[in-house]
Amino acid sequence: MANTKSAEKRHRQSLKRRARNLTVRGDVKTAVKSAREALGTKDGAKMTDAIKSAAKALDKAASKGVLHKRTASRRISRLARAASKATRAQA
Numbered sequence: 001m002a003n004t005k006s007a008e009k010r011h012r013q014s015l016k017r018r019a020r021n022l023t024v025r026g027d028v029k030t031a032v033k034s035a036r037e038a039l040g041t042k043d044g045a046k047m048t049d050a051i052k053s054a055a056k057a058l059d060k061a062a063s064k065g066v067l068h069k070r071t072a073s074r075r076i077s078r079l080a081r082a083a084s085k086a087t088r089a090q091a
Contacts, residue, residue: 024066031057035079039086051083 002008031054038050055076062072 021066024061024064028054028057028061028067032075032079036082039082042090044087044090047083047086051079054079 002011031050035047035050035054038047041047058067058072058076061067062069
């Protein structure tokens, strides 16, 4: 438990940040999951939209410090590579 007033404040701040980070991380997971599911469909427009929204969510999380920027970049790259592979398989 925090002993000083400043430590108590830091603890309160950390709890607020943790709650906010969990929300953002959950949104990212949902966006990436829907993008992965869209990769399995034959609809190219749906797949493109889902990947764009997932990339946007990942970039936002990286800019807020929830994810490291290289982690976000790597995940976006993997999604794009999977999308490219899926479109080549459809053609």
